[in-house]
Amino acid sequence: MIESVKNPMPVNIVVAHGLEAKALVKMLELERHHVSSKFVEYSNSNKLHLLVSGIGKEAITAGVTYLSEQQASDSGEIRAWLNIGIAGHRDASLGSAWLGNKITDHSAGTNAYPPQLIEGVEVGSVVTVDEPENSYPLDAAYEMEASAFYAEATKYSTAEMVQVFKVISDNLKNPISEIDIRSVPGLIAAQAPQLLILIERMSAIASQHNFNQRLPSYFFEICSKIHLTVNQKLQLRRLCQRYKALGLEKELGCVAGPKASDARKLIQQLTERIDRIREA
Amino acid sequence: MFSTIYIEEEVLELERVRNLLDRFAQVPQVICGRYGEVFNRKSQNFRLQKMAPALILAKKYGNKVLAAPSGYGYNESKGYYFSHMLNCVYDCRYCFLQGMYSSANYVLFVNYEDFEEAIAEKIGENNGGGVYYSGYDCDSLALEPVSNFCSHFLSVFKRYPDAELEIRTKSTQVRSLLDTEVVPNCVIAMSFTTQEAAGQWEHKVPSIKKRLEALHKLQLAGWKVAIRFEPLILGAEGLAPYEALFEQIFSKLDAQRLHSVSSGLFRMPVDFHKRIVKLYPDEELFARPTQTTQGMIALKSTEENTHLMAIEELLLNYVSSEQYYRCA
Numbered sequence: 033m034i035e036s037v038k039n040p041m042p043v044n045i046v047v048a049h050g051l052e053a054k055a056l057v058k059m060l061e062l063e064r065h066h067v068s069s070k071f072v073e074y075s076n077s078n079k080l081h082l083l084v085s086g087i088g089k090e091a092i093t094a095g096v097t098y099l100s101e102q103q104a105s106d107s108g109e110i111r112a113w114l115n116i117g118i119a120g121h122r123d124a125s126l127g128s129a130w131l132g133n134k135i136t137d138h139s140a141g142t143n144a145y146p147p148q149l150i151e152g153v154e155v156g157s158v159v160t161v162d163e164p165e166n167s168y169p170l171d172a173a174y175e176m177e178a179s180a181f182y183a184e185a186t187k188y189s190t191a192e193m194v195q196v197f198k199v200i201s202d203n204l205k206n207p208i209s210e211i212d213i214r215s216v217p218g219l220i221a222a223q224a225p226q227l228l229i230l231i232e233r234m235s236a237i238a239s240q241h242n243f244n245q246r247l248p249s250y251f252f253e254i255c256s257k258i259h260l261t262v263n264q265k266l267q268l269r270r271l272c273q274r275y276k277a278l279g280l281e282k283e284l285g286c287v288a289g290p291k292a293s294d295a296r297k298l299i300q301q302l303t304e305r306i307d308r309i310r311e312a
Numbered sequence: 313m314f315s316t317i318y319i320e321e322e323v324l325e326l327e328r329v330r331n332l333l334d335r336f337a338q339v340p341q342v343i344c345g346r347y348g349e350v351f352n353r354k355s356q357n358f359r360l361q362k363m364a365p366a367l368i369l370a371k372k373y374g375n376k377v378l379a380a381p382s383g384y385g386y387n388e389s390k391g392y393y394f395s396h397m398l399n400c401v402y403d404c405r406y407c408f409l410q411g412m413y414s415s416a417n418y419v420l421f422v423n424y425e426d427f428e429e430a431i432a433e434k435i436g437e438n439n440g441g442g443v444y445y446s447g448y449d450c451d452s453l454a455l456e457p458v459s460n461f462c463s464h465f466l467s468v469f470k471r472y473p474d475a476e477l478e479i480r481t482k483s484t485q486v487r488s489l490l491d492t493e494v495v496p497n498c499v500i501a502m503s504f505t506t507q508e509a510a511g512q513w514e515h516k517v518p519s520i521k522k523r524l525e526a527l528h529k530l531q532l533a534g535w536k537v538a539i540r541f542e543p544l545i546l547g548a549e550g551l552a553p554y555e556a557l558f559e560q561i562f563s564k565l566d567a568q569r570l571h572s573v574s575s576g577l578f579r580m581p582v583d584f585h586k587r588i589v590k591l592y593p594d595e596e597l598f599a600r601p602t603q604t605t606q607g608m609i610a611l612k613s614t615e616e617n618t619h620l621m622a623i624e625e626l627l628l629n630y631v632s633s634e635q636y637y638r639c640a
C-alpha cells in the first residue's frame with residue numbers, strides 16, 4: 033500500500049502487541065528481521081522500522097531505548113517516532129482513532145503535549161494507565177504505553193517528531209473483558225488512510241530536517257582518517273556546515289585533502305580560508 | 313491559521329478567551345495547566361514548529377513592564393517594554409526570537425487588564441511620562457485581528473498623554489488604527505531592510521511596497537509614524553540597495569513629519585546565535601565570519617563603521633539629524 037513511496041522514510045513505529053503489528057506489516061510492506069534481539073522487529077528498504085515492545089510503560093521504554101541505541105550515529109540525523117496501538121474510550125465508536133495532542137500519565141499526574149504539525153488526521157487526548165481501565169472517566173483514549181513512549185522517544189528526537197496514534201478497541205458498551213483480540217488487526221488496517229498520511233508526513237518532515245542538517249562527505253572522510261577530539265569534531269562539523277552554507281563545499285578538499293594528518297592545523301587552515309573568502 | 317489552540321485552565325472562562333475560542337471553533341483546542349507545559353520545552357524545535365504554529369492563551373504573572381535595554385529608544389526618557397505576546401507570525405531569518413525560544417508557538421497573554429495596571433503604575437513612577445515599547449518579543453500588529461491589542465492599549469495610553477507608546481511592527485494590519493481617533497502619544501514604528509535583504513531573509517513579511525502603503529495611510533490620517541532601519545546587514549552590494557530603499561520610502565512618505573528614524577546593526581546575544589546556528593546550519597547569514605564583544609555577536613567587518621556612516625550620510629539627505637538616532 034505504501035509502494036508509491038520510494039524516498040527514505042526515517043520513521044520508527046513502536047507497538048505493544050504482535051496483533052497491532054500484524055496489520056502494519058502488511059500495510060507498510062515490512063519484512064521480519066532475523067537478527068537476534070529481545071524484540072520482534074520489522075523494516076523495509078526505505079528505513080521504515082517497526083518494533084514490538086511488549087505491553088506497559090516499562091516494556092515500551094526498553095523498546096525505544098534499544099532501538100535508539102541500534103540506530104545511533106554521528107550524522108546528526110533524526111528519526112520520527114510513532115506509537116500505534118489500541119485504546120479504550122467511554123463512548124467513542126470502535127475503530128475510531130486519533131493522534132494524541134495531550135498525553136496524561138495517570139499515576140504520575142503529568143501531562144505532555146506532542147506539538148502538532150500534521151493536518152488531516154483526527155486529534156484527541158490520551159491517558160496512560162498502569163492497569164486496564166474499565167470506566168474511562170475522561171474524554172480520552174485510555175491505554176498503557178503513550179506517556180512512557182513520549183518521554184523516552186523525545187530523548188532521541190525532537191518533540192515534533194514523536195507522536196502517538198490510538199485506535200479505539202473498547203468502550204462502555206463493548207468492555208475490555210469482551211474484546212475479541214482477533215479483531216485488532218482489522219481495526220488498525222481500517223485506519224490505513226489516516227496512518228499513511230501520518231507516516232508519510234512525519235517521514236517527509238524528518239527527511240527535510242535531515243537534509244537541512246546534512247554534512248558534506250568531507251567531514252566523514254576526515255573523521256575516519258584523523259583522530260579528532262570531541263571539541264575538534266564539533267569545530268570541523270561547524271566549518272563544514274559553513275562552507276556548505278556559503279556554497280563553498282567544493283573548496284573543502286582544496287584547503288586540505290583527506291590526507292591531512294594534523295587536526296589542529298587542518299581546522300586552523302579551514303577557518304582562515306573561509307574567513308578570508310567571506311570577508312573579501 | 314493555528315494548528316492547535318492551547319488554553320490555560322485559569323483563563324478558560326474569560327470573555328476574551330471565549331470569544332476567540334468561538335471564532336476558531338474548528339481549530340483543535342487543548343486545555344493545559346500553565347503555558348510552560350507546552351511552550352519552550354527542551355526537546356522542541358523552533359524551525360519545525362514554524363511549519364504549523366499553535367496559539368497558546370495564557371495569563372502573564374510577574375514582571376509585565378520591564379526596563380528597555382540601554383540605547384533602545386530615541387530620547388532621554390526612561391524606556392520600558394511590555395510583551396502581551398511571545399513570538400511572531402513572520403519568519404525573519406535574522407530574528408533573535410529563534411534563539412530565545414525553542415518553540416515557535418504564539419503565546420498570547422490575555423490578562424490585558426493586569427498589563428494595563430502595571431503600565432499605569434510605571435507611568436505613575438515616572439511622573440506621568442516614560443516611553444513604552446510594544447513589539448519587543450513579537451510583532452504587535454501582525455496578530456491584531458486576533459488579539460485586539462490596539463483597541464485595548466490605545467485607550468490606556470489616551471489617558472496618559474505624557475507617556476509615549478511605540479508600536480514596533482512590520483505588519484500592514486492597520487485597519488483598527490485607521491478606524492480609531494488618532495492617539496497623539498502613540499508612534500507606529502515600521503522596520504525596513506533593503507529589498508535584497510527582505511527578499512532573502514524576511515519570510516512571510518508583507519512587501520516593502522505594502523508596508524509603505526500602510527504607513528502612508530496612517531500618516532495621512534494623522535498618526536505619528538517612525539522608520540526603523542533594522543537590522544542593517546551590510547553586503548557586497550555596497551550602498552546601492554540603501555539608496556534605492558531610501559528613495560522608495562521618502563518618495564512615498566512625508567519625511568519631515570516622521571516622528572523619528574533610526575538604524576541598528578545586526579547584533580544578538582552569543583547564546584541565541586549558537587542556538588540559531590543549530591537550527592539553520594544551512595543559512596548563509598550565519599555562516600559568515602563573526603566577532604563577539606561583551607556577549608553580543610556581530611558580523612565581522614573591518615568596514616562596518618565606514619559603511620554605517622555612509623548609510624547615515626545618505627539618510628540625512630532626507631531627514632534631519634534631530635529626527636535620526638542610532639540604536640545601540
Ligand code: SF4
Binds near residue numbers: 400408451
Ligand atoms: S517581524 Fe520582527 S519579531 Fe517578527 S520575525 Fe521578523 S524580526 Fe522577528
